[in-house]
Amino acid sequence: MKKMWKRIVSLVILANCAIALLAGCGGAQDASKEEVNLMIWTEYIPDSVIEGFEKETGVVVNMTTYASPDEMLAKLKSSKEGTYDMIICPENYVPIFSGDGTIEELDKSKLSNMENLDPSLLGRENDPENTFSLPYMFATAVIAVDTDVISEEIDSYDKLLNEAYKDQIVAIEDSRAMYAMAAMAKGFDANDTSDEALAAVEDYWSKLFPNIHVFDGTSPKTEMINGECPIGLMYGAEALLAQKEVPSIKCYYPKEGTYMGADAMMITSASGNKENAYTLMNYIMDGDVSAAISAEFPYVNPNLKALNVLGSDYADNILTNPPTEAKENSCTLKDIGDETSKIVNLWTKLKG
């Protein structure tokens, strides 16, 4: 009897293992369920917006998030085609994805809310006709200064090199963005990886890095809020959140050029839920919805209707509504392919 019992137990264990293995391979989907698979930055779309969409359309949103574009690329490359229906990621990936057929030309007839977008922010260098993508939000990088601690107006990259600021700066852990800013500081194009530009950036970084106390890729605002660093080189939205906590923080767009990047919305060619993806994209471009996104994550919103909804607080702050000269003086990151490794090596060399 006891042996019988043992045998049953072992068979059950074996059977369970088999089921667990098979279930992992199958990934069986419930065909009757309408869904859309969205890939997006972390902390970039409020849950309320997703819930609103699900309630309105009955389509379930499966969200995959990433903390860096490189992670996004790695996830996309390592999963089956068509795993993601809609991607929201930095605009410099648009030429890459359109080139290799990952994304498809947008059917604009399904995107009636497109008219809400600011025409001056459409047609950027990476997708001149907006054939493949539409902007979701824009992110700028600013110099944030706690005026209680630092009296100087740090309105240029050059002023960050002041030796008095040793170990005082928190910077973003993003080699590409930091490279773009350093190149602009030295008068080069943000995408220039020629030997001269690399040498100039090396010179700038070797002076800047001693002043950097922390590189923080996830939440550089924290170091400013808790008083660890009085100066920040960070994204506008992060600076804005820091400003809300510490009103003495003032922000500047550096004279030498603004780092400004768009995150673009795209639909994959292999998507099995295209209609739902279009519905979601159109929903996001609705004035009220877009305003709800900005209310929680205050990036630069290209949606003119949303700007009306958001009111003067949003429109009057340079962080959410950059002045025209900052916009005109901004760089557009382009796909530089293999050249990226030159930037990473320089980054490693100066950090190590």
Next chain:
Amino acid sequence: MKKKFKSNLAKFAMITPISLWMYIMVALPFLYIILISFMHPGTYGGVELGVTLDNYKELLNPLYLVTFGRSIVMSTAVTCVCLLLAYPFCYFVAKKNDIQKKILMSCIMITFCVSMIIRLFMWINLLRSEGAVNHFFINIGWIQVPLKLVYSNMGAMIGLIYMLLPFMILPLFNSIEKIDYTILEAACDLGAKPFQSFINITIPLTKPGIFAGSVMVFIPSMGLYFVTDLMGGSKTLVIGNLIKNQFITARNWPLGAAMSVILMLITYLLLKAYQMAGGSMDDLSGM
């Protein structure tokens, strides 16, 4: 015959899951890493088929060698500090009675109940310029300017030492506990000073624990990149950071894979050296 089959079936049921797990989750990825380390990088991540040794040649770039070297120096320092902290602690615990031993060792184990990342953020809060530790020292007048305890090499070291200390304590405690104290008494009776008997008896007897603990601390300390990212403010690089950067930022998977292979080789050589010095693999499993 039938009986044998039954008992074999039971064994099979117990062993199959773990062996499958090891093959699928450990051996296959390991093989995959070795394979792609000989391939060409794709422009946007991934690999292109083909065989090349370029990735290993690329490793000779002084840039990487310097980081490898620094990482090894740092791991050595972390291992030494862990050993110096763990030895007296284990010695102290080993002399307690059974209940006290269990309580004290549980105190070490219980830290594993909280996620590593959360514990690191707690350290950051304690150690930052405006944190409790600096406040305390300023208030009692020992220092005027806050010490840079986080976001520096020092911070990265503190993080690594904290993370890895239990891995030193467990094997070390195991071997210190086994010491036959009558030998020490005998040495004392024969006129050995406490220091002499410590050097000549205690240390040789606890050598397996010292080796095992050192291996368990040294190897992970080269790879725990998130500790140096969080506590070192991303300013200190260990080999783990290099590998992560190659895979994620530089999108050069084969080079990252080649670095991983080298890291695994270092690990293998260390384990081999440990075995040759008389260490037993069983001791590495801790308790």
